[in-house]
Amino acid sequence: MEELLYKSTRSFQAPVKASEAILKGLSEDGGLFVPEKIPTLDVSLEKLSRMSYKEVAYEVMKLFLTDFTEEELKGCIERAYDEKFDTELIAPLTEAEGAYYLELFHGATIAFKDMALSILPHLMITSARKNNVKNDIVILTATSGDTGKAALAGFAGVEGTKIIVFYPKHGVSPIQEKQMVTQKGENTYVVGITGNFDDAQTGVKQLFSDKELEKEMAAAGFQFSSANSINIGRLVPQIVYYVYAYTRLLAGGKLGEGEQMNVVVPTGNFGNILAAFYAKNMGLPIAKLICASNDNKVLYDFFATGTYDKNREFVLTSSPSMDILISSNLERLIYRIAGNDADKNAALMAALSGEGRYEITSEMKAQLSDFFGGYASEEETAATIKRIYEACGYVIDTHTAVAATVYEKYKAKTQDGLKTVIASTASPFKFTRSVMNAIDVKYDAWDDFALVDELSKLANVDVPGAIEEIRTAPIVHDKVCDKEEMKAVVKEFLKLA
Numbered sequence: 083m084e085e086l087l088y089k090s091t092r093s094f095q096a097p098v099k100a101s102e103a104i105l106k107g108l109s110e111d112g113g114l115f116v117p118e119k120i121p122t123l124d125v126s127l128e129k130l131s132r133m134s135y136k137e138v139a140y141e142v143m144k145l146f147l148t149d150f151t152e153e154e155l156k157g158c159i160e161r162a163y164d165e166k167f168d169t170e171l172i173a174p175l176t177e178a179e180g181a182y183y184l185e186l187f188h189g190a191t192i193a194f195k196d197m198a199l200s201i202l203p204h205l206m207i208t209s210a211r212k213n214n215v216k217n218d219i220v221i222l223t224a225t226s227g228d229t230g231k232a233a234l235a236g237f238a239g240v241e242g243t244k245i246i247v248f249y250p251k252h253g254v255s256p257i258q259e260k261q262m263v264t265q266k267g268e269n270t271y272v273v274g275i276t277g278n279f280d281d282a283q284t285g286v287k288q289l290f291s292d293k294e295l296e297k298e299m300a301a302a303g304f305q306f307s308s309a310n311s312i313n314i315g316r317l318v319p320q321i322v323y324y325v326y327a328y329t330r331l332l333a334g335g336k337l338g339e340g341e342q343m344n345v346v347v348p349t350g351n352f353g354n355i356l357a358a359f360y361a362k363n364m365g366l367p368i369a370k371l372i373c374a375s376n377d378n379k380v381l382y383d384f385f386a387t388g389t390y391d392k393n394r395e396f397v398l399t400s401s402p403s404m405d406i407l408i409s410s411n412l413e414r415l416i417y418r419i420a421g422n423d424a425d426k427n428a429a430l431m432a433a434l435s436g437e438g439r440y441e442i443t444s445e446m447k448a449q450l451s452d453f454f455g456g457y458a459s460e461e462e463t464a465a466t467i468k469r470i471y472e473a474c475g476y477v478i479d480t481h482t483a484v485a486a487t488v489y490e491k492y493k494a495k496t497q498d499g500l501k502t503v504i505a506s507t508a509s510p511f512k513f514t515r516s517v518m519n520a521i522d523v524k525y526d527a528w529d530d531f532a533l534v535d536e537l538s539k540l541a542n543v544d545v546p547g548a549i550e551e552i553r554t555a556p557i558v559h560d561k562v563c564d565k566e567e568m569k570a571v572v573k574e575f576l577k578l579a
């Protein structure tokens with residue numbers, strides 16, 4: 083097979099192999115790695131429709147990770163998509179009100195980050211071995227909640243890796259904190275810091291660029307890596323479930339051969355919807371990519387006006403994983419519509435970090451016609467949860483409800499009747515309080531676990547293991563430190579003098 087290499091979105095650098103891009107995460111010039119071209123599916127959709135999730139994953143991922151052997155890639159897939167998921171389908175589809183909800187929340191932490199973070203550790207270890215890296219990989223992450231737990235669950239117990247997560251001690255929800263501090267695994271380390279998320283993030287960035295620490299670590303057999311959503315090793319596994327969704331609808335006779343579908347994605351960092359865009363470019367019959375935002379509607383404004391502007395008030399919403407003003411993965415799309423021109427893209431990104439805004443040209447904007455941007459207010463989101471529950475007994479989470487709301491607006495505006503897949507990115511049990519309050523305000527007075535049991539009754543769904551576990555699990559991480567102490571804490575965990 084032809085080797086696919088990855089280049090930076092910001093300047094000309096020698097292209098690297100997939101395994102090197104996964105190990106590095108980010109290019110040295112601060113750019114993101116992009117494949118030199120998007121490969122085309124080389125197995126028919128009909129054939130894929132008879133394959134399991136793991137088999138589809140192999141057929142998609144082998145085209146991107148061309149320096150992995152068949153045995154290596156299949157090994158990673160086997161270890162990722164196993165009993166950590168509560169269904170063998172891995173990403174089942176549920177029909178409600180004529181749309182197909184692609185449930186991406188059946189993994190260890192009941193949110194869609196599991197889809198990629200359950201395989202990333204294995205891709206990383208395999209990449210390290212292929213590149214003769216003998217060091218253990220130390221994943222260092224600052225989290226405002228969800229990603230930290232999903233990364234912990236993914237890396238826990240994976241030989242050759244350690245993971246250190248810093249979170250703002252008073253800046254995550256009680257359930258999120260409980261999920262992290264009960265994390266098992268000798269190779270995991272969770273630390274609360276007395277500061278906000280930005281302090282944690284800044285501290286982590288400093289540690290990544292600390293040359294002295296790098297030397298000490300290397301001497302002891304360690305090196306840092308990052309698990310954040312711009313790593314190509316997180317993007318590629320996300321393409322799989324769009325191909326899987328299409329081929330399930332094909333297998334079930336819901337779509338005819340060659341018939342197009344739309345996808346709706348509740349968007350924050352632009353990773354999930356970019357994966358759908360890549361799937362379309364691989365030849366999957368996708369018509370519109372509907373990008374759904376909450377009140378932090380930077381992307382909606384961008385698609386409407388061609389100006390990306392983060393200078394605005396940051397709004398805390400009931401869909402916190404989408405409360406983002408800088409959608410990092412959008413850079414890969416900008417680079418592409420700039421004609422794969424790194425200089426043009428770099429200039430726009432410099433404007434973003436300097437003035438907090440940039441404007442694309444009309445030629446670039448014309449290439450965004452596959453996308454439709456929409457947004458949902460808090461009231462609309464809550465009303466959608468209630469309406470769908472009352473109409474069909476199906477309970478969706480707040481993030482998914484943003485997408486469902488935007489889909490309704492899209493249909494009203496365009497009269498488009500194509501079959502549509504909505505990415506359902508979290509279990510309603512992950513955001514129980516907001517979900518139950520949307521159904522009936524009386525629930526506001528109830529305590530968290532009473533709500534969980536009531537939701538289980540209403541939705542007729544068992545309480546997920548991930549929630550059951552934190553009811554009783556013992557706290558195993560109780561370390562708290564100041565932001566100045568982060569380096570000392572890392573050294574202590576790694577037993578560096």
Ligand SMILES: *Cc1c(COP(=O)(O)O)cnc(C)c1O
Binds near residue numbers: 508
């Ligand atoms: C991370 C996340 C999103 C946003 O996905 P992006 O890839 O960042 O656009 C949406 N919903 C949930 C539940 C998430 O955890």
